[in-house]
Structure formats: structure tokens, C-alpha cells
Amino acid sequence: MDRRKFLTRTGQSLALLNVAGLASAAPTLSKEYKNVAPEDIIYRTLGRTGLQVPVVSMGVMNANIPGLIVRSYDKGIRLFDTAWYYQNGMNEKMLGETLDKHKLRDDVKIVTKVYLKETERDLYQPEIKAVFIERFEESLRRLKTDYVDVLIYHAASTIEEQNNPFIIEALTELKAAGKYKHCAVSLHGDDAALIDDVREKGFYDIIMVMFNIAYADDLRLQTAMQKAAEAGHGIIAMKTQCGGGGYMWWEKHEDSRQSIGTLNHTAMLKWVLQHDYIATAIPGYTTYEQLDENFSVADNLAFTTQERDFLDKAHVQLAQSFCVQCSQCVNSCPHRNDIPTLMRTYMYAYQYDNMQQALATEKAMPRKYGLANCKDCGQCSAQCKRSLNLSQRIEALKELNFQHA
């Protein structure tokens, strides 16, 4: 796909988010994937919260079809994950209005997140507490509910951030007021170290962490998750399908696409859930067919021969194409740019096909660490420890020519 077609397509995506975000669509079930009988669904306990949840939950993030929420519930999904930050609040609104309309609120678990922009992260000042509380109150209004089941401090990247005393105070007050039941942190940093810290401090009930086949050799991360689960923390896995949120590996570059081929989503999801310290996964599907495919694993996590073959062939390429947010590239950039966040921007733009999220992610970066910095580099000289072609991805981001008001 050339750039013009891509920009047209992403323009259409944005228009859909704005105009048809709340529109219904008739469910059209794929015949290919079996239905899972409710009594066969595998449930796991979300750590010390005691919540019992099916192993497959819904990452609502990119979805904008209310009927998909209803059909997910019909199939057996009981936990829905959203955030203030997704679709600029429209995602929470769509979820809240749908659950309210169909009187499903009391039958499901709602997870939402409060995000602090990168520019607010060094605000270790009392006023961040009020910002956090106000954002969450807005989320409750959009979700049309008095409380959520899980409130997440979104995308902590350092131990200091996840222990910000003003965030902890905000979470403590909100819990005392009955505005949420269980607190959590989602991670985008040195996740093993962040998880160990959560376990040692004991404040957060739940940890949301990126986990997929690209982490197959990361025993440090796997050990940290296992120990946290043993200590009573619920573990929710995100990005389980290696950033194939748009349900295809839509790399900007033809050679990368060919090397990976078509993604086998059930194989990747089963691989994650075969780690039984993961309580549930939140694949971010956007169509009825994808729902059926994801939920088809909820009663049987054993690989088929085809799934095993896919993982044998593709796991190395996937590991070399997925940014694990380890930050080990940062020192190789003469400007010490925030490359992990730039790579998340790339993933949202080119792999999730979610330009609004890409724009918001880039916009939230301090200017000295954003794309503006890269414009002065003729060619990117930064090096990824896992062989991602950073130069190609930075050039692809520059082409999008983000304009912020």
C-alpha cells in the first residue's frame, strides 16, 4: 500500500471514530470458528482480588462498534478494558453507553485507566493528585457508572513513577470513596524491575503487562510475573498478538511483511495463556470474526499442529519486529530520544491502523524527546538491541507529518 492510500485509509479510520463511533452494526458471525459452550470456558482468579474471569477478555481500545460489546458478552466475555486515553474518551463513552443500554453493568467487570502525559510525569507535586482524580471522575461519567472494578495507573515507565506519592494518595482516596474496587498499574518500561517493585511494595492489586511470543526468551520477565502472581497480584496480559491489533502485520515495509507472513492469532494467544500465572488476556479485536477467533481459545489452550508450525516458523521474526520497550537503544541516539515511545507511536500508526492513538502518543511526549528531534537527523543512527530497523521506522513516522495544535 502506498503512502497516499495509507493516509486515505487512516483518514477514513479517523472519520469512522468521530462519526460512526456510536453506530450499531449487525453482527455477522463467521462459521469458521466454533462457539465455546459457557460451561467449558476456562476461568482464572485475578490474584488477591478473588475476581474470577475468563482467560479471554476484551481490549476495547480500537473497537467502535457497540454490537461487538454485546456479542462479546453473549459469547462469555466478562471483563472489558478501556481507558481515558483511547479515542480521546470516545472508547469509554461507547462502552459505558452500550453496557447501560443493555443493562449489563452489574454483570461485567470494567477496567479503565488514568493516563498522565509524559509532560506531566515529572510533576511530583501535590496538584497531580487533583488532576488524576478529575480525570477519573470524567471517566466515570463517560462510563455511566458510579464505580469501576479495576482502576489502572496507565503506562508507568519507572519505579519512581509507579510510586508517585500523590498518585498513591489519589488512588487511596478514590478507593475509600468506593469509586473503584481494585487498583492496578500498567507498564511500559523495564517491566521485570517494575513488577518486582510492585510485589515488594504490595500496593497495587493487579499488574497489566505486555507479554507475547516476542518475550519467549525473557526469563527475567517471566520469573517476575510468576513471583508476583504467587504473591497474590493478578496479572493481565496485553499486546498478546505482537501489535497485530489491526489483525494483520501491517508493516510499512514490504520486506518485513513478507518475512512474517499472515499472523496466527490463536497460536499467539494460546502461547500467552499457557503461562498459567496470566489470569486473563485482553486482545484488542475490532470485528465479529476476530472476536470469534480470539474466544475460540477460551476452552482449550492446546496448540493444533498448524499453530505449533506457525510459532516454530515465525517466533524469531516476531521477536525481531516487536519493540519490547526495553530502552536499550536510547543511549545510541545522540539526542537520547525517547525511542520506545516513538516505536509505540509506530505500532499504533502502522500496525494497529489507529492514527488517533498514534497522534496522541507522539503529542504527549516532551518536544525535546519527540519526532521534532529526529527531523534534524539525516539518517537515524540509533541501534535496537533486537534488530528492529529503527531508521526505517523513524522515516515512516516522519512521513506522517504529525501536526499538533
Ligand code: SF4
Ligand atoms: S527499539 Fe529495540 S532497543 Fe529500543 S526499546 Fe524497542 S526493543 Fe528495546
Ligand code: SF4
Ligand atoms: S533520528 Fe536521530 S534523534 Fe531520532 S531516534 Fe534516530 S538518532 Fe535519535
